[in-house]
Ligand SMILES: Nc1ncnc2c1ncn2[C@@H]1O[C@H](COP(=O)(O)OP(=O)(O)OP(=O)(O)O)[C@@H](O)[C@H]1O
């Protein structure tokens with residue numbers, strides 16, 4: 688297991704970190720959990736990951752659609768957001784097993800809402816935002832379970 692922690696001083700740093708993670712973690716076909724409270728920067732990090740593959744369009748939060756797929760020239764990215772999932776069984780209705788079996792980078796916001804159904808991730812990311820006294824503070828922790 689490999690663990691690293693960094694501080695992100697603004698939104699741009701979060702985007703840049705997404706780009707860096709693609710290079711450093713050599714992402715291509717992994718299941719990545721994005722943990723962190725509302726507004727901690729998960730979707731912003733996804734934007735950076737997509738930018739690194741040359742995608743420069745909008746990155747919508749799939750809060751209502753559950754999934755936003757990106758078919759890029761060199762890579763497929765499946766961006767999930769399970770914030771609105773009340774019962775993990777709901778994931779079976781969207782065919783989660785088939786989706787997770789696809790050749791793509793699978794990025795999952797709010798994985799805790801599907802924890803009894805989802806397999807163990809290859810990589811876990813924990814984002815934390817500061818309170819009102821430190822509104823711009825973000826910390827990011829990455830745990831790479833592929834490295835034992
Ligand atoms: N390092 C940072 N410092 C300050 N603000 C940031 C930082 N990273 C992201 N933000 C800002 O935080 C806000 C929320 O970001 P984002 O939508 O990515 O959060 P989220 O974790 O996806 O939230 P949700 O759980 O609602 O999906 C955005 O306005 C974004 O610009």
Ligand SMILES: [Mg+2]
Pocket residue numbers: 729730731748768796
């Ligand atoms: Mg989000």
